[in-house]
Amino acid sequence: MPEAFSGASDFVVVGAGLAGAATAWQLAVRGHQVTILERNVPASHDGSSHGSARIFRYAYPDPFYTRAVVESKGLWDGLSAACGAPLITPFGAVDYGPERNPRLLASVLAGEGIEHELLSAADARARWPQIAFDTEVLWHPGAGVIDAEGAVNAMVGLAVEHGARLLANWELQRVERTGAGYRLHSTTGQTHDAGNVVISAGGWLPALLGQLSLPAGFLAGLPEVTVRQEQAFHFKYRDHAPADHAPKDDASKDDDGGAAPGAGCRPTFIHKAADIQAYGLPGGRDAGFAGQKVAEYNGGKLIPSAARQTGEVDPANRRRVVEYVQRYLPGLDPQPYAETTCLFTNTPNEDFLIDRVDNLTIVSPCSGHGAKFAPLIGQWAADLADGSGGVPDRFRTASPAAVTT
CATH class of the missing domain: 3.30.9.10 (D-Amino Acid Oxidase, subunit A, domain 2)
Structure with missing residues (x-):
């Protein structure tokens, strides 16, 4: 059963695969209050970051x-x-x-x-x-x-050592805007409030996009995932x-x-x-x-x-x-x-998607070739989420097409 918890965090990271774990690690090391919400367990076997190869x-x-x-x-x-x-x-x-x-x-x-x-x-x-x-x-x-699974567990472990909280078996259903930020709702009725949200949901992202309270123009500009x-x-x-x-x-x-x-x-x-x-x-x-x-x-x-x-x-x-x-x-x-x-x-051109609007950051690292970049994707996403830096323009919604692999 999910841990019964309703609370608030400066940053919530949804998804504990390679990209989510890396982002949470980077944010926690910087001293931010971070909660990781994972629908199953870190590096879950039904996701894209399990296994050793x-x-x-x-x-x-x-x-x-x-x-x-x-x-x-x-x-x-x-x-x-x-x-x-x-x-x-x-x-x-x-x-x-x-x-x-x-x-x-x-x-x-x-x-x-x-x-x-x-x-x-x-x-x-x-x-x-x-x-x-x-x-x-x-x-x-x-x-x-x-070693993908080993890397996820290492980054989650380091994030927790720096004060992050991991909530496993917490499956996101929808996100709503509030006066102070966002309220995240789980499929089992739990809620969690956050000033900033990072969505790194891997293969679950397409089904979630319409449930994230994103501005219509931003949503329409996202590449097909x-x-x-x-x-x-x-x-x-x-x-x-x-x-x-x-x-x-x-x-x-x-x-x-x-x-x-x-x-x-x-x-x-x-x-x-x-x-x-x-x-x-x-x-x-x-x-x-x-x-x-x-x-x-x-x-x-x-x-x-x-x-x-x-x-x-x-x-x-x-x-x-x-x-x-x-x-x-x-x-x-x-x-x-x-x-x-x-x-x-x-994405259609296999460029990553790392973009932000209204304190909500979307991270989709293209699991066909993204694993090798995991720590860097986490750094880019954390920079964008906390406002300390940017990401390459090609990963924003207005980026031009490019052939990568």
Whole structure:
């Protein structure tokens, strides 16, 4: 049962996924009175921030995002130091495929001074025989895998240490304007008053937008926010032998000092072929450290909101991904040993939405590629919410279109 509580806060953050947790952490560290309202629990399994495996990478065709990754990495390092645990495991990343344009990505990384190599398909196959590369390949060793759930719990924990209050199982139904700010109503009849509200509801945002007391002009100017029920599949490794090229450092060690399963020998990848865009990464504890997580990017069906997710894997999507593994990933057993669904919430151009009107801030970090920016998104959102700074214009409602991924 939800904790019985009716109260007031200077700032209420709705949603304890990566973006909400990061915003609450930033606001609490600054000394604000913060309450986090979470419909379930932080990093809930039915949201977009659960589990141990999200790609951290620098390679973007738009230098803006590459520079933002660099800035975000500094905040990730500070977060890891503050919570006393590594949150990004280094694996490196490869980008390839006729629609991925590795040469363009390499030029962006070169412009930002980020270590990388541009390899021929033959040289890349010699280095990573478990992948059947079909074009030249960009390799950048600074990439890795984010422990999303660990990061959420770390940021919520630090926010609480700095005085924030977490109310779990508090599902927002609507927000109404009051003379002093806002009154938030839960689905079970509880209320909470706030001077400032940050809505970071992930896949639940589309259904909430009409219930937030937003000015009509502001609401009409927001980009369309879509939600997909995606699928991810885990395939066992055929060979666990490490690769000679792999980075080796303390961040790839487990708690006992030995090499974490798969660490340093299986790069993350993004492959844009003519008929499919796929990505993969070591699956971590999500599937017992036994294999690679592989998925088709934006391959799931559109749903009105997260409340309409079924958790059922689409057989046609499973077939496409299995066929992809058979064709391009000879280092994997092509029969998945685990599978799951997850949520992608995106704007049409995949730019983030971070905007504010009348002391209410909307944060939608585009869960298809936003995890790596979580601490930075929290900083941007906190700056906007408390008036201490702004956010890049492209994240406001009047921002021009841009291609990001």
